[in-house]
Amino acid sequence: MSYDHQPVSPVFRIDVSAEPEATQPPGTSDRHVVDLLQQLVISQQKQTELLEVLVKSQNAANQQRANELQQWKEENPVLAEKCHAAAETLSRVQTEFLDSLTEEIQQSEDYLVDGDYMLNEFVDRFGPRMAHLNGVLQMLAQLSHDPQAVSS
Numbered sequence: 001m002s003y004d005h006q007p008v009s010p011v012f013r014i015d016v017s018a019e020p021e022a023t024q025p026p027g028t029s030d031r032h033v034v035d036l037l038q039q040l041v042i043s044q045q046k047q048t049e050l051l052e053v054l055v056k057s058q059n060a061a062n063q064q065r066a067n068e069l070q071q072w073k074e075e076n077p078v079l080a081e082k083c084h085a086a087a088e089t090l091s092r093v094q095t096e097f098l099d100s101l102t103e104e105i106q107q108s109e110d111y112l113v114d115g116d117y118m119l120n121e122f123v124d125r126f127g128p129r130m131a132h133l134n135g136v137l138q139m140l141a142q143l144s145h146d147p148q149a150v151s152s
Contacts, residue, residue, distance in 0.1 A: 073145050081145050084144030086140050087140035090136065090140060094137060097129070101130070
């Protein structure tokens with residue numbers, strides 16, 4: 001299939017009809033593939049080693065944090081008990097808050113879907129309170145003394 005019969009400037013012609021055997025010795029392309037695959041395996045092994053180091057580091061930091069938290073609970077058992085009671089109370093408050101939030105959503109569904117203003121008002125009204133409530137509840141739960149942990 002030659003296109004020499006069309007008047008095309010030699011600047012725009014590229015010869016791609018070279019024989020593969022003439023440009024590369026036999027088996028060279030296979031060797032390149034093998035070399036690339038070996039490099040890929042070496043890279044994956046390095047990545048695996050780095051991930052193992054990262055996981056060990058994270059586990060060590062988490063273990064240290066858990067040990068410090070447990071030590072604090074042992075040094076402050078009364079305060080840990082108070083945190084536990086406060087977390088239970090705040091959990092009930094959060095449940096009531098979620099109940100009123102879901103009722104508000106059901107009553108205002110059309111307005112929330114159709115209007116950006118109403119959605120922004122809703123988020124401004126409930127968002128910060130929910131975020132702060134969750135933060136305080138998480139902190140109290142972490143600092144609280146779990147009575148079931150002592151008995152088991």
